[in-house]
Amino acid sequence: MIICPTPLPAKELILLGHGSGGKLSADLLRDVFLPAFRSPVLGRLDDQAMLQIGDVRLAFTTDSFVVKPLFFPGGDIGSLAVNGTINDLAMGGAQPLFLSAAFIIEEGFPIGELGRIARSMAAAAEAAGVEIVTGDTKVVEKGKGDGVFVNTTGIGSVAAEIQLSAGQARPGDQILLSGHIGDHGIAILAAREELGFDAPVESDCAALHTLVRDMLDASTAIRCMRDPTRGGLSSTLNEIAVQSKCGVELHESAVPVREAVRGACELLGFDPLYVANEGKLVAIVAADSAPGVLAAMRAHPLGRDSAIIGSVTDRHPGMVTMKTVFGTTRIVDMLTGDQLPRIC
C-alpha cells in the first residue's frame, strides 16, 4: 500500500520547463523532491553529493540524458553522458573514477546505433581515465520512449582538504569562466533538421576534470566551481547568488560568445546567457588568487579563452545583475520557461 502522509498537491502538470534547469526545475526540487527526501546532503544543492565512507571521501552524482538528436556536431548522447557526469564530479573537486551506464531503449531502435553510442561512451571514458563498471538495459514499447535515454552515475574520490560549495562565495570574489558560452545549445538546435537552421558551431562537450585539477593545483582559494549546462550561465550564477546570499555582477563585454552563436541567438530570439554549455565551467575565486587561477586555466587546452567576467558583491544579495555593453545595468533572472528543451 502507498501511504500519502500529506494531501496531494493541486492537479498541476509537468511542463517541459520543469526539465530546463531553470526556475521551474528549482520549484520542482523545492516543492516535491526536497520535502520527500529530506536529505541534508541533497539539500546542499551542489552538483554532487559528498560522502564519507570509512577513511574515503567520495563524490557521487547522477544524470539522465534525453538529448535530441542523439548525434550532433561535436558529440552524441554517449560522449555527453560520460563527460556530463565526469564534469559534475569534477565541479566538486573530485577525481572521477567509476561510472554506471543505464539505457532505456525504444523498441525498434537500431542495434547498430546503440553500438555506436556504446563505443562513443567507451572512447570518452577511456580518454578521461574512468571505467564504466556496471550497467542496465530496459526496453519500452514503440511510442513510449524516444530512441534511447542514457543515465550515467559517477563516483569520484575527493581529497580531504577540498571544500567547494556555492555557499562559500564572498563579496569581492572574482568570477572566472573557462571559455565561450552557448556552443552546445546552438549546435543541438542546428542539428534539429526541422528548424531548417544551420550554424557552424560544434558542441563544446568535453571532460573538465584535468582543467579542474590544474586550477586546484594553482590555488587553494577557489570557493566553488559549476558547469553551466541546462539553463546556461544565468541559471548557474543565480544558483550561486542564492546559495551564497551574495550578489553577482556580470560584465557583458567580458563574457566570451562566438560570433556564430551570437548570430544564431539573434536569429532565434535567444539570449546566450541562457543557452546550455557542456564543456565550460564557472569558478568563484578569492580576488588575490584570481590572476593565478586564470593563468592556469588559460594554459589548459580547454581553458584557452578563459576570462574574468564579473565579481561577487554585497549589493542585491541573491540576485545576478549585468553591466551591459550600453553602460546600463539589468537583472539577469533564472530561466523561467523551456527555451531549449532536451539539450542534454
Next chain:
Amino acid sequence: MIICPTPLPAKELILLGHGSGGKLSADLLRDVFLPAFRSPVLGRLDDQAMLQIGDVRLAFTTDSFVVKPLFFPGGDIGSLAVNGTINDLAMGGAQPLFLSAAFIIEEGFPIGELGRIARSMAAAAEAAGVEIVTGDTKVVEKGKGDGVFVNTTGIGSVAAEIQLSAGQARPGDQILLSGHIGDHGIAILAAREELGFDAPVESDCAALHTLVRDMLDASTAIRCMRDPTRGGLSSTLNEIAVQSKCGVELHESAVPVREAVRGACELLGFDPLYVANEGKLVAIVAADSAPGVLAAMRAHPLGRDSAIIGSVTDRHPGMVTMKTVFGTTRIVDMLTGDQLPRIC
C-alpha cells in the same frame, strides 16, 4: 565527430525481449556492451560492481525502472526503484548506504503523482536505512516517454572477507530460495487493466539486505546470491550455471509457488519459473552449511517460506534441468522472448 572503429552491425532492431532479462538481454550485453566497454569488472556479470577505493571496498549498481502501471498492489515504481537497487547491492553481500535517484518525466504527468512516487521512495529508503543523496530530473515531450521512468544507482560497503560470485558454485552445493516465486510479475499483470484479469496477489517488492546479513552471519560458505527479477528464477539459475560452468538441478515439487500465481500462470500460459520476483533471493551454499543457512532464512520475516530447491552438479555444465512432479527431467532454458515486458 563520431569515430566508428568497427563496421556497424547488420540493421537489427531492438525488440521488447532485449529488455526481458533473458537470452536476448544476454545477447545484447555480449554483442554490444561488453565489446564496447571492455571492463573486467563489468565482464564479471554480477549484479553489482565491486570497487576498491583506498581502504574501502564498495559495491556499485544501477537500474532503470520502467514498470507499467506505476502503482500496483504491493508497491509502486518508487518503492520498486529503491528496493531493487538495494537488493542488487545486497546480493554482493554489501551494506547498502547511499542511492541516487534520476527521473525522466513525460510532459503532462501530474505533479501530485510525482510527489506520491517521491514519498514512496523516501519511505522505502528510510525503512531500509539508506539515504537518497543526489538526483536529476529530465522532462520529455508528451508521447516521447510514458509517465515517469526512474533510475536508481546505489553504493554499499562490503567487508573484505565477503567474496560472493556466481562463478564460485561447485558440484554438491545446495540451492536455496527465500520464498514463493512469481508474485511480482503476476501482480503487475493483474494491475494492467487492459488484460481484464484479476488475481489476489501482491508484489513481493521488498529490501532483502537484512535477510542477507542474517544469512552471512549464519555461514561463511555461501558461494553466491542473486535476486531472480526479470527473466525469473530460470534466467537467474541459467546465469549461475553458465558462469560456474556447472549444472543446476531443480526439483519442481520443492519450488514454492502460491496457488493464485499458479492459477494465473495456467490461465495466461506462463511458466512461474520465468515470472519476475522483486523480494526473493537464490543462494548457492555448500551442502554442509545449507541447513544452517536455511534456518537463518526461515527465522527472517522475508524468508519464512524458504526452501532448498535443488543442487549444483557436474552433469550438463552450463545448463539447468528440472525433475518434474511427473518424475521426468526437462531442460529449463533462459527466457527467449518477451513474456512480460516492463515488469520492473
